[in-house]
Every structure is written in structure tokens, then in C-alpha cells.
Amino acid sequence: MVQRRSNRTGLPWLVAVTVLLLTAGCGSKEEPATPPVSAAPQTGIQAAVMEIKASEVPIRVEVTGQVAAVYQAVLSSRVQGTIDKLWVREGAQVAKGQKLIELDNRDLEAELARAAAEVDNARAHLDRMSTLYKQDAVSKQEMENATRGFKVAEAARKAVLAQLSYTIVKAPFDGVITEKKVEEGELASPGQPLLKMEDPSRLRLEATVAEGDLKAVSRGDKIPVTIDALGGQVLSGVVSQILPAGDPQTHTFTVKVDLPRTPGLKTGMFGRLQLDKGTSRTIVLPSSAVVERGELTSVFVVGSDRIARLRWVKTGRRLDGRIEILSGLNEGERVLTDAVRGADGAVVQVVNGQ
Known part of the structure; x- marks a missing residue:
């Protein structure tokens, strides 16, 4: 009876020891906690910033056209x-009244x-x-008939002289031959284009403008x-004519702008002109920003x-470097004036402001 009591007393102690050993064994298998990683230091830059403000800018419409001669003719x-x-041949300089083509007469x-x-x-008879x-x-009737006969004969002679003069094609003004459509020996018919010429000293831009x-x-x-063909050279033109009738399909009108004498300017070149339609209030930034x-x-x-953050924007017109x-973007915000120096997330030390 005494031995049975001692066994009951040692069992709880054995269980406690076993639990303690298991707890110690499990604790030895745990990995040590990872220490928190500190954030990398932010990049610092020195740059100028500007505050965004809306301003009045002109509303301009670009119109395209081609250079043409004021005086041009199809002979x-x-x-x-x-x-x-x-x-004459293509490129020949000709003067007004100069003989260009002579037909077999x-x-x-x-x-x-x-x-x-x-x-x-008829004169002898008269x-x-x-x-x-x-x-x-x-009789008086016979005298009048003789007079009329002389006038008819003289008129017929003048008609032949006129026909004879048409066998010689002359230059209607000073200019240059731009195109030759025939050669010697070919048959020329009435109304058939033979030559094209123009006056290169007076040129204009013919553009189509929307109504x-x-x-x-x-x-x-x-x-x-x-x-553009002159390296983007800007010429001062003067509006000389606006055709009163427009194209009913495209709803455009032809505007002719006289151009000054410019070396290298030739017919057929591409040109652009800008029309001012007032002003509008909008945000503009320098191209460097x-x-x-x-x-x-x-x-x-x-x-x-003072942290620079990259932001996508939608742009519109380009206005003289802006x-x-x-x-x-909104008014009141600040942006880097020189975007090349920017870095997303960089701390900005403002050098000066605009």
C-alpha cells in the first residue's frame, strides 16, 4: 500500500519535466528575428523651381500652301x-515681246x-x-460697189496678215521658261499648250483656309x-487676295499672300502661315521643364x-520655346525648371525660384 502511494506522487513530476524538455527543444529550433532594415538615404539635388501660373497665349492656326508665281502663262x-x-529651252530668261516659237508660214x-x-x-477698179x-x-451705185469691193479686199489682206502674225509666239512679259511641251518639226494645233513661263521676281503663297x-x-x-525648303526661313507676307468663292466640298477658301524677293525661293515650294484668332488662358512651361x-x-x-516626383502630363501647342x-498640372504647384537635373524621389534644395 505504501509503495503504491509513492508511484502516484512521482507521475506529475515526470510529466512536468517532460513538458519542460519539449519546450526547451522547440525554442532552440526558432530563428532569431530579422532586425528592421533602415531606408536608404534619399538623393539630394540643387535645382531651380518655378511656380505654375496660367497666362494669356495667342490662339494660332497653321495653314499650309504652295508658292506660285503672280504672273504665269501657258503659251x-x-x-x-x-x-x-x-x-528657247527650259530655264531660259526671256523679255517681253521676244520671239519664242515660229511656225511654218x-x-x-x-x-x-x-x-x-x-x-x-480693187484699188485700180476704184x-x-x-x-x-x-x-x-x-452711176452712183457703181461707184459705191467699187468702193465696197476695195474695202473687202483690204479687209481680207489684213485678215491674212493677222493669221500670219499668229505663226510667231512671243513672250507676253519678262520671265523664265518653266516647261517646254513641243519640239521642232511637231505639228502645233490651235489651243495646244506649247510653253509655260512665269515671272520669278513676283511670287506668292496660295493657301487654303477653313471657313x-x-x-x-x-x-x-x-x-x-x-x-521649310529655305531652312525654316520666315518671310513677311502681305495678303493680296481672298477668293470670294470657296470649295463646297471642303469648305475652304483660297488666300493669296504676296512674298518679298528672296534668294532661293521658287514656285512649288511648301509654305506655312499662322493666323492669330485671339488669346486664351492656359498653362505654359519652358521646354527645359x-x-x-x-x-x-x-x-x-x-x-x-521638397521632394521631386515625376508626373505625366498632356501637352498641346509649342509656342516660341514654350x-x-x-x-x-494645376496653378500654384512648383516644377523643376531644368528637368534634366530631376530624379524621381530626390530631395530638392531650391537654388532660386521663378
Whole structure:
């Protein structure tokens, strides 16, 4: 009986020891806790910032056109004949009245000789009738018939002379030959284009303007015209003509702007002009404050905590070294003036403000 009591007393102690050993063994397998990682120090930059303010900028519409000559002509013959002489080629400088093309005129020369002979006969007959009429040997009717016959013969001779003059094509003004469509020996028909010429000293830009923008231009206005072929040179043009009838399909009107004499300016060159349609209030930034990466555009916004953060924006027009911001920025915010110095998350030490 005594031995049985001692066994009951040692069992709880054994269980306690076992639990203690298991607890100690499990604790030895746990990994030590990882200490917290401290954040890396932020990059610091020195840069100028500017406060965003909306400003009034002009509303401009760009219109394209081509350079054309004020005076240009397509020369043709009024009679049919073989081209006997071709005196000019493309690029030839010609003067007003200069002979350019001469047609074979042998048939007309023969016709002129016949007409001149008829005039001589009619004059001789008129002289004879006049002498007889003074002698009352012929009637007044016969005298009038002789007079009319002479006038008809003279008119026929003048008509042949006119036809003969049409066999020579002359320059209507001082200019340069731009295109030659025939060669010697070819047959020229009435109305057939033979040569093209223009006056290169007087050129203008012919542009098509939408009907909604037509009110922004008036005759006599001075408009800057950019010629890309001349390295983007800007010329001072003057609106000389606005055609009264527009294109009913495109709803555009032709505007002609006279250009000053400029070395290298030629017909057919591409030109651009800008029409001012008032002003609008918008946000504009210098180009240096904008980062362009492909089709994406961004700026570095500096908050009150002086940390620069990259922000995507939507841009619009480019205005003399400035870029219009359509969305993404608000008035009162600050951005880096020189975006090249920016880094997302960098602490900004403001050098100066604009």
C-alpha cells in the first residue's frame, strides 16, 4: 500500500519535466528575428523651381500652301502649223515681246500675196470708177460697189496678215521658261499648250483656309510665312487676295499672300502661315521643364516636402520655346525648371525660384 502511494506522487513530476524538455527543444529550433532594415538615404539635388501660373497665349492656326508665281502663262498657237523654229529651252530668261516659237508660214505667205493682188485690182477698179463717176459716165451705185469691193479686199489682206502674225509666239512679259511641251518639226494645233513661263521676281503663297478661320485674315494683313525648303526661313507676307468663292466640298477658301524677293525661293515650294484668332488662358512651361520620352511627356513636381516626383502630363501647342500643358498640372504647384537635373524621389534644395 505504501509503495503504491509513492508511484502516484512521482507521475506529475515526470510529466512536468517532460513538458519542460519539449519546450526547451522547440525554442532552440526558432530563428532569431530579422532586425528592421533602415531606408536608404534619399538623393539630394540643387535645382531651380518655378511656380505654375496660367497666362494669356495667342490662339494660332497653321495653314499650309504652295508658292506660285503672280504672273504665269501657258503659251499656245492660234493657228495650225508645223513648228519651224524653237528659240528657247527650259530655264531660259526671256523679255517681253521676244520671239519664242515660229511656225511654218509658207501657206499664209502665199495667201497674203493673193490678197495683196486683189487689193491692187480693187484699188485700180476704184480709181477707174472714180474718174468715170466724175465724168458722169457711171452711176452712183457703181461707184459705191467699187468702193465696197476695195474695202473687202483690204479687209481680207489684213485678215491674212493677222493669221500670219499668229505663226510667231512671243513672250507676253519678262520671265523664265518653266516647261517646254513641243519640239521642232511637231505639228502645233490651235489651243495646244506649247510653253509655260512665269515671272520669278513676283511670287506668292496660295493657301487654303477653313471657313471658320477666314475671319482671322483680311486683305492687306501682314502675315509671317515659313518656307521649310529655305531652312525654316520666315518671310513677311502681305495678303493680296481672298477668293470670294470657296470649295463646297471642303469648305475652304483660297488666300493669296504676296512674298518679298528672296534668294532661293521658287514656285512649288511648301509654305506655312499662322493666323492669330485671339488669346486664351492656359498653362505654359519652358521646354527645359518638360521631359519627352517617345510619346510620353512628364515634369518633376516639387511638393511642400521638397521632394521631386515625376508626373505625366498632356501637352498641346509649342509656342516660341514654350509648351502648352493641357492637363496634369494645376496653378500654384512648383516644377523643376531644368528637368534634366530631376530624379524621381530626390530631395530638392531650391537654388532660386521663378
